[in-house]
Amino acid sequence: METTMNQEMENHTHSSASSEFNPELTTELPLYIQWRQVDGALIYPIVPILFFSVLGVGTNILNILVFIKMGLQETTTISMLALAVSDLICCIMAFWTYLCYVPAFRDMPGLPFQSVEVSLETGQTFRPYVIRTGALITAFITLERCLCVVIPLKVKNIITLSATRVLIVVIYIITIVPYIAHPMLYQLDWKFYPYLNRSLVGAVYKENPLAILFMLIASYLCGFFYLLLATSVVIVCTLFLVINLLRSSRWRESMRKQTGASTAKSADMKTSSSRREDRLIKQVVVIAILFIICTTPGAVSMFIIAVSKDFVEKSRFYPSTLVLQGYLFAFETVNNSVNFFVYYVIGTKFRLVFRQMIGVKENTASS
Template sequence: MSRTSTVFRATMSLDVTSYTSILEGADVTEAAMEFPTEDALAHLDNLLLGFIVPIISFSILGLATNITNIIVFIKMGLQETTTISMLALAVSDFICCLLSLWTYVCYIPAFRDLPNLPFNSVEVSMETGVIIRPFFTRTGALITAYITLERCLCVVLPMKVKTIITTKVTRITMVIIYLITLLPYISHQFQATLGWKFYPHLNRTMIGTVHVNDPVASVALQVNTFVVGFFYLLLASVTIFVCTTFLVITLARNSKWRESVSSQTRPSSSSDESGNSKPSGSRKENRLMKMVVAIALLFIFCHIPAIVSIFLATFSTDFFRTGRYGSFIILLSSIQFAFEVVNNSLNFFLYYMMGTKFKGVFRQMVGLARKTVSS
């Protein structure tokens, strides 16, 4: 099996066909891609059932919080570049939560084993949830990287950043990010699609995954999954880590500066009225910088399992080919899935706690305040 296929297994989490082949100690072939055996499903159930309730719960939470984020950002207006980026991130997170919810509903045994269900829930969830979701996950990763990079430019080039990163540039960048992450999904449609197929062990015909043996499409799929599954995540993670480190250092430096100014101006009646104190615009930038750092740290923490998967796939290709570690691979992929759902769900609380304007608009929207805070 090629290295790109191995990376695909590690990064496109919860790939049931890969799990089946791992449990059977075989490569992913057409035979291995059929409906999993009862033993394989029982083994999957033991490992995945524990994740169903928390993932479904966080997915529902994420749907609610991201709908709220989208509404609040639209009410705030799209005159600021950061608002546009965070709106695009909220849309991506909302879709990820929706696909996560659908995927795990299909894994619930009571739903999966319904006698009159016209489709194979595991295979349908693969094509309509599991395989699509990583593309939106990478979209969110690249948008987060863009947000942190923009904050760094605000520090490095404070006088020029407004002319470099405009609202128009940000809108175009968001569209490009969505296109470069979602267009590769088209190659999968030439490799597999949904259609009617007969399942001998059930003696019935249902809608399931129909695979097409197209060598060109297979190569394109491997290249695209390598780019989306490996390169985009690596690029985003490195960018976020470097930019976050820079922002943390900058915040620490600003904190020391404020302490120094405070100690010098303490005898005076009001430090805010002294010429040495920072203007309100700088305080607003610091608040925004802290919020971006919090978003980035949440991203880094929640993507540790994905980074571990990439590390194992890169330096130990046999690790994902043998059945010896099958249970661990399934567990790692499930943890990766769960952590990503958490990341998709919690940004609202960061916005509310650290974004003054966001908090004001939200409180007005739900009737807790009479007017919004403009700063």
Template structure:
């Protein structure tokens, strides 16, 4: 007979997570309510995780092919790496929740505990990396609009490279203190009568202090700062696009008048269209990020309430489903940027088609 309990908790970085603790050795293909329900979020999570691994691999390859003469390519490449890692961690985390995987004979580790330590605990830090890179990309586009003649002297290729490295270091560094809470080591499981690799609590007295610091630093401050930057810059870029559209309409009318009178225009509409396409692409990426992370962000902002809710609903499978679908919603953002780049970015589409041996149709 199988007895299975489920703990729902908010981890150190402020992101929701799920831990399944099996109190007796489960039979293969257990028919518990949780195992039956988990198939619903696991299917989209697995789909978008695998899709994200493919699309972000393509993103990395295409941006490397495009070269690094433009700062935007460096930022987009860094974002693709972050999204790839996020999808990889998501795939690993929920793979370990699949009953068939958990019940594989002779596994040298306890799947759900290892997934919690190496996947669930790490992924929020990687997500914050993507958030700050997205914020930097939107901020750069805003500077291109506000300071078009100076931005290339302010945001240079070395500055962009250093910024990407700093973002990765600042957002991932807090994870280095995770061993203060829990370490990975050999652990005896009485119900299995086995010693497996699992999560070993440290019982460190300073652990609660680190927990509070990291929770508010990564969970609140990092994410809140990134979202504010993305929101403000996206609104500014949307307004800029609207003004640009009105300007292009007026210039089109002016060009028609000049053509009828035999005059020529000194404007370069192709450059304007190129800049507008880039702004549009950034706006779409930023909007996708905000929308996909909105449910999880709300959960983090009501963290004390969420903790109380988790304690009261610790064995409620439907609570776990809610958290899982929030997780799946975030993975959508990590996996669809390739399609945004391809549909809007002319250079990206050309580089991709050349890479796979396709010819690009003539376009202006």
């Protein structure tokens, strides 16, 4: 999808430079711009996206503050902090992108820039790369929990605090650095729009064969490979964790039935650490399930686009592609914005620290 859009933009740069929301000239625009301009609110659920992006900005700021307050002494806390940062960036980009599609803002008198082109350059094209960052971090979190179950005595020697920090930095680098090709091809500059009879800041295409090649590679790498890799890892690891949770629950139930009350109480005390581990696994599982629900359709659509050029190149399929893309964008925004509620409901320590931060006193000690 991203590759096709970039190619279309290159082929129609000159025509798009002079024909934003002019109905008479709309057929001269790249196809994906035409459909967005026919009825942006129809193609994209703008109001829900704006709502969840604002919600996500607030909740992810809270996530970051709570994780820092908790202390970065556990690998999972570091990973979830990194995930909150990527989610925050995604929500900011989503809000800005779709604010530029709101007619009241888009058609504001005296606005010194062409909102659609500026949103593409300052938000919409960058956001997919950060989405892949969050996807790979989620995959790492679920994989780490699986290793804690499979090799509990060795995992702390394998996944150390320093190794986690390095891996998080590497994930950010390999997902965001490929974006640099885009500003090499498209730059914001003043240009004249004849139908408005005025100059506005818009996107200007700069010929750069090396950047085109780099963008092609980056589009398939970030738009296809990273997403499918992360989704596959998360699905497999989540299934494993769910099976492990069910086994653990059945084992505890059988222990209660086979032993007396005093023996059961002793067993519960011995398994307090495993119960804490189970709560953490439940938290990771819920986050992973949300990720799967919200991103698997996108991974499937990317696969279809990669193997079937007709799906994106033939105009009779393209409107459906755009509608699908818009709603997938909305699902991704939901995924970026709701983790706070998962942490608060399931995470005992997270809930305790958050309540302390807002001045709520605990009457009883949390388990």
